[in-house]
């Protein structure tokens with residue numbers, strides 16, 4: 001099986017699992033306890049916080065651990081997005097849906113100036129799009145304009161972290177969310193960066209853990225795994241070779257593949273390919289039967305074969321959106337795997353074209 005769905009999730013690396021295991025077994029303490037079990041758990045959490053903070057150039061006390069990027073994004077939107085919120089067309093559902101219920105407006109980063117005049121207080125943008133892989137351009141300049149208008153700036157760096165360099169000072173953002181499971185850590189643990197001095201009320205209140213910014217007993221094994229994964233996920237080791245070879249083979253096949261957003265700066269591992277008129281869900285099923293795990297549109301939004309909402313919002317035709325399959329490679333994906341994935345996809349399309357139905361046998 002060739003795994004080409006790293007934007008959905010990445011496998012947990014072995015050193016990450018090794019780092020977590022003691023905290024399921026003998027070191028099961030609650031970091032809030034005063035005795036040795038608690039103190040050892042607290043020490044492990046503090047070490048992990050330093051590793052995670054270092055990955056984004058933040059200070060440890062600017063970091064809050066959450067249950068994942070969905071919670072981090074909701075914390076920012078619910079806490080700072082109630083008085084004028086702007087989002088882009090590239091947002092993940094964990095921004096898009098709460099933003100819509102808060103009455104947010106969609107904006108094109110290039111037209112930001114106009115919209116900011118209407119008094120937005122929070123601008124939330126996706127740093128790297130989970131579907132197209134597109135990178136948000138000119139971030140420091142966007143941050144300057146947002147701050148000049150008196151608004152706060154949130155970045156969703158869930159897909160960017162570990163794949164490209166992410167530094168909160170260079171990006172000049174006030175909030176930034178990301179998640180362990182996208183960079184080789186466990187699922188169900190994420191982080192939210194809150195710039196020192198910026199006030200943000202908690203989404204989850206209770207026992208006052210994490211200096212009152214997110215209550216709930218800390219997920220110690222998860223946080224330790226997040227720390228180990230953040231230390232190991234080095235963007236310098238993430239090349240675009242596998243993705244580029246994959247796209248080169250599709251382009252050379254002469255089949256009517258539409259490669260989306262290839263003319264813009266993208267994440268190094270993401271390839272969004274559409275076959276207008278095909279059903280992406282069926283193509284993904286046929287790919288899996290042929291030994292390749294990919295996804296249709298955004299894997300995070302469920303299993304339906306609905307055309308991608310994000311591609312429709314970006315102005316792609318409905319047929320292109322409905323036939324879009326995402327292949328996402330990881331730092332560890334090989335060129336041989338990319339070649340096999342491309343060959344399988346080409347065989348499926350040839351079979352489809354011959355019979356008018358997807359049938360790889």
Ligand code: PMP
Pocket residue numbers: 007008067068069070071092094126128129130156158159178179180188189190300
């Ligand atoms: N934002 C983006 C851009 C994502 O790709 C994802 C995960 N698909 C999320 C947020 C949500 O992350 P989590 O699974 O940690 O809640």
